[in-house]
Amino acid sequence: MLRFIYAQLVVTLISIPFLIAWGLPLSYVSPISNLIFTPVISLFIILSTLIFICELISIPSTLFTIALTYTADLWNFILNYGSNSWLFGLVCHSQLILWLCGGGTIVLLLLTHHHPLNRKILLFTAYLSICIFYFHHMTPVYNGSTILQHNKSSLTITRTDGITNLIDSGLLTRRTNQHSWAVFTLRPALLQFTGSLSIDTITCPKINKSTLITLATLLDYFHINKIIIAPTKANLRQLKPQLEALTHKCKHSDATLSIIQPQTHNQKNQTTS
Structure with missing residues (x-):
């Protein structure tokens, strides 16, 4: 579980400069949604691969097809609970700041390479909080x-x-x-x-x-x-x-x-x- 949290922190920090530059929203529930969606996506990919192999060697794939249908239904069921109120945006009109944000993540990865996992999580959480606070509250108002x-x-x-x-x-x-x-x-x-x-x-x-x-x-x-x-x-x-x-x-x-x-x-x- 700690490794999953650490991975989410790293991925979020790496993606923030790109999301801001491309005008894509972030989600308040990303860590929880990734925890839910990852198993469903993995199952979907595995079943799709098995069906493809069955079709390739001409053997029945009925059970896999039924399982894939139920998996797709589960996916749609989960998506129905999504809301646009979970999304938020960050803005930065300085390319230099975005580069510094991404570069800071890489430097932090190198500096904490040999640190204990719980210490890594603490440091990356602090850095993520600083980045979000800056982009959300300290970015100069642009008129x-x-x-x-x-x-x-x-x-x-x-x-x-x-x-x-x-x-x-x-x-x-x-x-x-x-x-x-x-x-x-x-x-x-x-x-x-x-x-x-x-x-x-x-x-x-x-x-x-x-x-x-x-x-x-x-x-x-x-x-x-x-x-x-x-x-x-x-x-x-x-x-x-x-x-x-x-x-x-x-x-x-x-x-x-x-x-x-x-x-x-x-x-x-x-x-x-």
Whole structure:
């Protein structure tokens, strides 16, 4: 058990600079999840290998196939208990600091090579705590903006005094695979830029069906405080099911949905005059 803990500490420390650089989240339950998943993954690989060998030499593999099915069901059962609230991000805009973090791990490995296992665990735990504390609390606050762009559409991410706001300029209207985009494009970009999975406000001046589906999907992966949309009268009629679904999702996620009602013809004339 001590060796497992030591291995987790070393792997975590080695991976932290890469996770930060690539905009990938860390998990609060990584040590426990690895303890659970490692046996399941090992069993899955062994059974898959046995089935392959059976097929190769033309002998029945029914029992192995049944066992593999149950293993896959167990895997899915465990994954259902996962939550995005277990994830957190770290940020560092200095490549030098990331290199020093990784280099410190290698130096510590060399210095503690002949130390007792319990002393290694103590030293690596202390070093991991220092690294996480620095990246989480002592990294200089970064204010500014970055833009995700595809063709003529874009999404602007702004960071001011620890508050993150997103302004859509058509990018959300063009999403077709919302889950993939949220996990592999927006989440890494947001973590690289802010180190956080929290969004204060998402503003969408123009919407369509894709926009509403994407917004509902983002609520699964980010903590969003407020969503502002400005539908047209045609949007309100055509996108009623998607609007209702987004409203329900916002209530379930404790997010505020603000719908800017379209102006009537008389209101437009009054505004102009």
